Amino acid sequence: MNITRENRDALNAVVKVDIAKEDYSDKVEKILTDYRRTANIPGFRKGHVPMGMVKKQYGKAVLVDEVNKLLQDALNKYLTEEKLDVLGQPLPKTQDSIDWDSDGFSFEFELGLAPEFEVELKSKKAITQYIIVADSKMIDEQIENIQKQYGKLVSQNAVEKDSEITGTFKNEAHEIENTITLTLDKFKEKSVSKKFIGSKVGDIISLETKGLYNDDHDLMHALKVNHDKVHGLDIPVTFTITEINKRELAELDQELFDKLFGKDVVKSVTELKEKIKEDAEKQFAQQADQKLLNDVTEYLVDSTKFDLPAEFLQKWLQTAGEKPLDVDQAKEEYEKSEKSLRYQLIEGKIITDNKVQVTIEDIKNHAKEMIKGQMAQFGQLNPTDKELEDIAARVLSNQEEARRISEQLISQKLLKLYKEKANLKVKEVTYENFVKEAYSKK
Template identity: 65%
Template sequence: MNITKKEIDKLNAVLTVEVSKEDYSVNVEKVLNNYRKTANVPGFRKGHIPMGMVKKQYGKAVLVEEVNKLLQDALHKYLTEEKLDVLGNPLPKNEAEINWDADDYSFEFELGLAPEFDVDVKDKEVVHYKIVADDELLNNQVKTIRKQYGKLISKNEVEKGDEITGTFTSEEKDIEKKTTVTTEDIAGKKQLASLIGAKVGDTVTLKTKGMFADDHDNQKFLGVEHDEAHGLDIEVSFKIEEVNKREMAELNQELFDKLFGEGVVTSEEELKTKIKEDAEGQFAQQSDQKLLNDVVDSLIENTKFDLPEEFLQRWIAMTGEKRLSEEDAKAEFERSEKGLRYQLIEGKLRAENNLQVTFEELKDHSKNMIKAQMAQFGQTNPTDEELESIAARILSNKEEVERLSEQLNSAKLLNFFKENANLKTKEITYDKFIKEAYA
């Protein structure tokens, strides 16, 4: 067997595989002999079928199968030994022209070659948001805690600050939703005026347009679908079933201990410090994800290289569950091109900067995850034998290994970008972050 490569250009090549009879004949004869021993043919005892009959009935199919096995093995070995970085898989070029009645064959395969390019993570500046919990957020969170741990006082008449439980109905939009709203949820002045002074048992008619500050609240309180929530402009009936005033909890040691454990927090100042730490820890995760997304988008946009587009479109057309038309294959390529480009960029970054995840790192990550989960249930000091045993079970699950590997891969890449990318740190409050980062 002989394999030669002819480069068409920097992104395309053709492999020619010459197969002679001596390459496949032994395997074909072996398979046919096994067929002869096991085949059931009327009029012949098992194992006594004439070889000529076996070859006539099975010879061509066995020949094709064995030659194809040789081809696959040879191609894999060649690509590995020559260290060819290919996209997709080799595509048969002349299979329709093969004369299977001959002894020797010449097969041609198209290759799509990975492009050569450089990645510069310092090329373009990317904003790295540092999200801080400002005084307004802290005060609102303290207020929320006091409400949550306060007590409800039943009333008969609605006043500002009350919680109202009732049922919204509308025949027009088929609405019947029991819910609890506060007067603070109501942004519309006319709607609020209609509710103030209403009593338990009353039914109030309200316009939905402008009733809430955010149209998404129409989903929450009225139960309509997302698309209907935007710009909803109808009248709804609201039957008041219960009115409560929430008396806020006192900021005392009993509340602090209930929230964080005995003696961990001893004052409102320490409470706000704890809230700030917890909030900014959560914000950091959102900031990190935003950073990762932004650096990835920047690299895709600014790392320029060509792809063997025509080859890839043919490969997409031929290798799916069903063969695609040229038009559909082109559309599919266009949909997946951005992802393919990033796969190549990420692969190069990982290879050049040793960012691959090792098994030991995977095991350590799983053990740390187990320790954190056990700590939530009061098991703060598990033995190494326990951790090893649980980690072994987790790592025997393919889906879990893939999930943990993805977590570690993302973490390694994020740390690499933090240390090497051209970042501009911007301190910002959470509300401004949401508006600016996801506008």
Template identity: 60%
Template structure:
């Protein structure tokens, strides 16, 4: 056997695998001998079929099967030993004709190679690092929501501006059936709020999801749909009104503070606002980090220039499905995938050059922090190390969870690296201003 690589250009090459009879003859003979022992052919006793008959009936299919096994094993071993940085998978040359009556065969495979390029983090441009503050308006709004949340409901016959409605969001096509209870101030789109005014129990309000909330992630809570489906969701959902209530706001006193936070933790409106501010700004920091990571990524993609073996990748994409896609659809799919591929290459280069790795201990520690936060939400403020470790072990046994957690840990490591090496402008904003910066609204 002889394997050679012919470089076409910096991003494309052809691997040629020449196979001789010595590479496959033993396997073919063994397979045919096994057929001879078990073959049931008319006119011959089982196990007594002449090898010439076996060869005539099974020889060529067995030859093709065993040569293909040798070919695939050899190609895999060669790619591993040469440590080629491939994009996609090798594609057999379609214009080659194989004469199976010969003893020696030659097979060509096209490959696409990852480009060489440099990622200069210090050259990243126009990235802003946001510090999001919980301003007085937000704190007052939150205090008002708490007063409503713990207030008294008084049934009403029709909707007015400060009332709450309970009912169900539905969209049959998208499988949405989501009970909800809310005040009209939840909507960023004020036209939606106005559409409820004057409605009665049993009425249905049609609602457009695009721009419905100040943050698309709220669609996850109200429509009970997944994270991957909410960004830019543009459908119509119906809300059927089942109950209408006015709210007699709760009085803030020690009894209410103890009910919400536990005995003696909060004792005044000022302390309540301080607690709201602290919790909110922790969450805001996470959102700021995510935007920072996204903005650096976009800047790196825009400013890190390199070519891709696009013709090869389109050809490879065409072979991926059971049914080949037409050329116009391949062009469309490649246009969608190109930015993601560039991001993967840049991210991989950044990780390699800065020796960013995820250890098992990193994953365990990250998972433990998440579990403790979740347990605290359900009142378990001081779980034992053994209890947390047991839950961590169960989570780590789920490969999908491990993959998701690994992405989170690597994201944190990337943010830490970018904080250190990327030049940024600093800007302090409230949450509403941040949303406008994020969504351009």
């Protein structure tokens, strides 16, 4: 067997595999001999079928199968030994016909080669690393929400600013009739809230759906209509009041603290505020880290320039999926996935250059910590090592779950690397300002 490669350019190559008779003849002969021993052909005793007849009936099929196996094994071995970083899969070049009666065969494969490039982690313009703090306003709002959640409802005769109002939205023509409990702070305009103030049970309020809420999803929930119908909905509705209540706030006492966090974990309002701040900022840190990861990724894709074997990849996409694609469909699919492919290559380069590794032990330890946290939610605070080991083994026997954990750990290690090596400027903000800065439309 002989394998040669011709590099067409830096991103495209053709590999030629020449297979001689001596590469496959012994294997084919052995298989046919085995067939002869077991073949059931009318007129011949088992094991006494003439070899000529066996070759005539099975010879070509066995030859084709063995040559294809030999070809794939040889090609895979060649790519590994030559350390060729290929994109997609080798594509066999079209051959008019193969003469399976000849003694040797030649096959050609097109290769798309990964580009060579360097990654510069330090951007000229600093990337913002947000540190989100829970300010006193947020903490006080959270405490009030807790007090409302654990408070009790007191019936009212008339609607006040902070009432909880139960009633039914209705529009017969559009078959809308939905009963909900609402609060006045959800409405977009103060003029709408004023219509409710002083109203009593049995009163009917006339409203317009256009501009009723800030968010269409709130209107969708209020009217119980689907997502497509709610956008741009401009119809009159009535709201018939059936119940008016005021929520009496729960006392900030030890009984409430114990309900929230367990016995004696929090013993004062000061400690409650500290606990809320600590828990909130842990959650905020995850959001800030994800934002940083997204921003660094965007910078890397935009700043790391290299060419791809686009023509090859589009050709490969035509046959790579479950359904074949035509030329235009493959081009469209390539354009949609190009950015993702670029980042995969950049990420792979960063991982290789910086020796970022995730070991089996890392994956197992992460799984055990994850399981420990889940068990704690159900009151199992001190599981034994054996329990954790056994559950982790079951979890990691699922290859998809093991892969997901491995990807999480890689992301964590990359994030740590970016914090160490990227050009970052740290900015401390409240959550409200973080949302405005990080997710407002540019």
